[in-house]
Amino acid sequence: MENGYSSKSLPLDAPAGIRIRGPLSDPSLNRILSREALQFVADLEREFRPRVKFNLGCRREEQARYDSGELPGFDPATRELREGDWSCSKTPAVIADRRVEITGPVERKMIINALNSGAKVFMADFEDSLSPTWDNIVRGQKNLCDAVNRSISFEDKARNKHYKLNDKTAVLFVRPRGWHLQEAHIEIDGEPATGALIDFGLYYFHNHSSFRSKHDGYGPFFYLPKMQHSREAAVWNAVFDRAEERMAAPRGSIRATVLIETLPAVFQMHEILYELREHSAGLNCGRWDYIFSFVKTVRAHPDRLLPDRFQVGMTQHFLKSYTELLIKTCHRRGVHAMGGMAAQIPIRDDPAANDTAFELVRADKLREVKAGHDGTWAAHPGLIELVTKVFDDNMPRANQLHIKRDDVHVTEADLLQMPRGVRTLEGLRHNTRVGIQYLAAWLTGTGSVPLYNLMEDAATAEISRVQNWQWIKYGAVLDGEIVAVSVSKELFGRVVEEEIGRIEREVGKKRFESGRYREAAALFARQCTKEDLDDFLTLDAYRRIVKFVPALQARL
Ligand SMILES: CC(=O)SCCNC(=O)CCNC(=O)[C@H](O)C(C)(C)COP(=O)(O)OP(=O)(O)OC[C@H]1O[C@@H](n2cnc3c(N)ncnc32)[C@H](O)[C@@H]1OP(=O)(O)O
Ligand SMILES: O=CC(=O)O
Numbered sequence: 001m002e003n004g005y006s007s008k009s010l011p012l013d014a015p016a017g018i019r020i021r022g023p024l025s026d027p028s029l030n031r032i033l034s035r036e037a038l039q040f041v042a043d044l045e046r047e048f049r050p051r052v053k054f055n056l057g058c059r060r061e062e063q064a065r066y067d068s069g070e071l072p073g074f075d076p077a078t079r080e081l082r083e084g085d086w087s088c089s090k091t092p093a094v095i096a097d098r099r100v101e102i103t104g105p106v107e108r109k110m111i112i113n114a115l116n117s118g119a120k121v122f123m124a125d126f127e128d129s130l131s132p133t134w135d136n137i138v139r140g141q142k143n144l145c146d147a148v149n150r151s152i153s154f155e156d157k158a159r160n161k162h163y164k165l166n167d168k169t170a171v172l173f174v175r176p177r178g179w180h181l182q183e184a185h186i187e188i189d190g191e192p193a194t195g196a197l198i199d200f201g202l203y204y205f206h207n208h209s210s211f212r213s214k215h216d217g218y219g220p221f222f223y224l225p226k227m228q229h230s231r232e233a234a235v236w237n238a239v240f241d242r243a244e245e246r247m248a249a250p251r252g253s254i255r256a257t258v259l260i261e262t263l264p265a266v267f268q269m270h271e272i273l274y275e276l277r278e279h280s281a282g283l284n285c286g287r288w289d290y291i292f293s294f295v296k297t298v299r300a301h302p303d304r305l306l307p308d309r310f311q312v313g314m315t316q317h318f319l320k321s322y323t324e325l326l327i328k329t330c331h332r333r334g335v336h337a338m339g340g341m342a343a344q345i346p347i348r349d350d351p352a353a354n355d356t357a358f359e360l361v362r363a364d365k366l367r368e369v370k371a372g373h374d375g376t377w378a379a380h381p382g383l384i385e386l387v388t389k390v391f392d393d394n395m396p397r398a399n400q401l402h403i404k405r406d407d408v409h410v411t412e413a414d415l416l417q418m419p420r421g422v423r424t425l426e427g428l429r430h431n432t433r434v435g436i437q438y439l440a441a442w443l444t445g446t447g448s449v450p451l452y453n454l455m456e457d458a459a460t461a462e463i464s465r466v467q468n469w470q471w472i473k474y475g476a477v478l479d480g481e482i483v484a485v486s487v488s489k490e491l492f493g494r495v496v497e498e499e500i501g502r503i504e505r506e507v508g509k510k511r512f513e514s515g516r517y518r519e520a521a522a523l524f525a526r527q528c529t530k531e532d533l534d535d536f537l538t539l540d541a542y543r544r545i546v547k548f549v550p551a552l553q554a555r556l
C-alpha cells in the first residue's frame with residue numbers, strides 16, 4: 001500500500017501492451033476496465049491511431065494555410081458529391097422525434113435527473129461539460145452502464161433524497177471526447193490512448209447489446225464533437241463498422257449526430273454526412289464551439305476581431321447563415337438538423353431575471369423551430385417544459401424533414417461575414433472573470449458551472465480565451481472609452497489582478513483559498529498572452545489533472 005492506493009486497485013490482468021496508470025480506489029469500477037473491454041479498446045486504438053494522428057497533422061497543415069492568409073471555403077474537388085442525389089439511411093423510429101434534448105456531464109445524479117426530465121433525448125457528455133479527470137471518466141462509464149441497465153440510483157444523504165429512474169425516460173446519446181484529447185491514464189504500446197476511442201470503446205463494449213434489444217435493433221447513439229473535415233468523419237465511420245463487426249451487430253445499428261461546431265466543418269457538411277451515411281443521425285449546430293473556432297481559424301487575420309461575446313448572438317448574419325445551411329443540407333439528405341444550446345438557465349432567487357432568461361430561451365427556440373430545426377438542446381431540467389411547448393406549438397409532426405429550405409442560398413462570404421458590435425473593457429473583464437472561474441472549476445473536477453446566471457462549459461470558456469488573445473495580440477481599440485484605449489498585455493495584466501480580487505470577494509476567502517483560482521488565473525493569463533494561440537485550452541489544463549498511481553509515476 002502506497003499513498004492510499006493499493007496495487008490491487010489496478011486491473012492486474014490488462015492484456016499485453018496496455019498499462020493502466022490511473023488509480024482505481026473504488027473496486028466497483030474494476031469491471032469497466034475488464035480484460036475483454038481493454039482488449040476491445042486497444043484493438044481500436046491500434047487500428048485507428050495512425051489515421052487519427054494523420055488527421056491531426058492535416059488540421060495543422062490547413063491552419064498553416066489560413067495563417068498565411070487563406071480563408072476556408074467549399075472544396076472544389078467534392079462539388080459533385082455536394083450537388084449529387086443521395087440520402088443517408090432512414091432514421092430509426094425510436095429517434096424520429098427529438099424535439100428537446102437535455103445535455104449534461106456523466107455525473108450520477110445528473111444522469112438520473114436528465115433521463116427523468118421529460119426530454120426526448122439525453123446527451124451524456126464526456127466532452128464540453130466534463131472535466132476529464134480519471135475518476136470522472138471511469139465513474140462516468142460505470143454510471144452509464146447502470147443507466148442503460150436501469151439499475152442506477154443515487155442517495156443524497158444530506159438532503160435525504162433518493163434518486164431512481166422513472167418508467168419513461170429519455171433516449172440516451174453519448175458524446176465522446178474530440179479527436180485531439182488523449183487519455184493519459186491508459187497507455188497502449190507505450191503511448192497515451194486516444195480519449196475519443198476510450199470513451200466510445202468502453203461504452204460500446206459494455207452497452208451495445210442492451211441497446212439493440214431495447215431499440216428495435218438500433219443503438220447505441222452518439223454525438224460526435226469538434227470535427228474539422230470529412231476525413232475525420234470517415235474514421236468515425238470505420239470505427240463504427242469495426243465495432244459492429246466485432247460484436248456481430250447489424251451494420252448501421254450505431255447512429256451518430258455530428259456537431260458542426262468548427263468553421264472548416266461548415267464547408268464540409270454534405271461530405272461529413274456522406275462519410276457517415278449508414279450511421280448518420282444528422283447534424284447539430286454547436287454554436288459555442290463554432291464561435292470559438294471562427295476566431296481560432298482566422299487568428300492570423302488582424303482585420304477579424306470579434307465584438308463583445310454577448311453580442312455574438314444567433315441573429316448575426318454568419319451564424320444565421322450557418323444554421324440555415326445546416327438545415328437545408330440535413331433535410332436534403334433525409335436526416336435531422338438539430339439546434340443548439342441557449343446559455344440561460346433558471347434563476348431561482350430573482351423572479352424578474354428568471355422571466356427575462358426564460359424569454360431569451362423562448363425566443364431562441366422559436367427562431368430555431370421556425371427556421372426548420374427538428375429539435376434543440378436544453379441545459380437544465382427547469383427549461384424542458386418551456387422548450388417542449390415552443391416545439392409542440394410550432395412543430396405538429398415528429399420532425400420537419402419535409403421542410404427543404406430551397407429558399408436558402410448561402411455563400412462562402414455569408415459564412416465568413418464578421419459579426420457587428422462593439423468591443424468594451426467590460427467585455428474583456430467579463431471574459432477574464434468567467435475564464436478564470438471556469439478553469440478553477442475544471443481543475444477541481446467540474447466541467448460545467450453556472451456563472452452570472454449562465455451555463456459555462458469548455459466551449460464558452462474557449463470563446464473568452466481566444467477573444468482575449470485576439471484583442472491583446474492585435475491591440476484592439478476599445479469602444480466607449482473617453483480616451484483611446486487599446487488592449488495590451490499591461491492592461492490585461494491589471495484586469496486579471498482586479499478580476500481575481502473581485503472573484504475572491506464574490507466566492508469568499510475560504511472558498512477562494514481552498515479552490516484553484518490563482519493557478520487558474522495564471523494558466524488563463526498565460527493562454528491569453530501567448531505569441532501563438534494554443535489550439536485548445538484543455539490541452540494545457542489537462543496536464544494538471546492527470547493523476548498517476550504514485551508507484552508507477554516514480555518508476556517513470
Ligand atoms: C456548449 C455545449 O457543449 S452545451 C452542452 C454541454 N453543457 C452542458 O451540458 C451543461 C448542462 N447543464 C449543467 O451542467 C447545469 O445545468 C449547470 C452547471 C449549468 C447548472 O447546474 P446547477 O447549478 O446544479 O443547477 P441547479 O442548482 O439549478 O439544479 C437544480 C437541479 O437540476 C439538476 N440539473 C441541472 N442541470 C441539469 C442537467 N443538465 N441535467 C440533469 N440535471 C440537471 C441539478 O442536478 C439539480 O438537481 P437536484 O435538485 O436533484 O439536486
Ligand atoms: O457543443 C456544443 C457547442 O455549442 O459547442
Ligand SMILES: [Mg+2]
Pocket residue numbers: 128225259261286288289459
Ligand atoms: Mg461543443
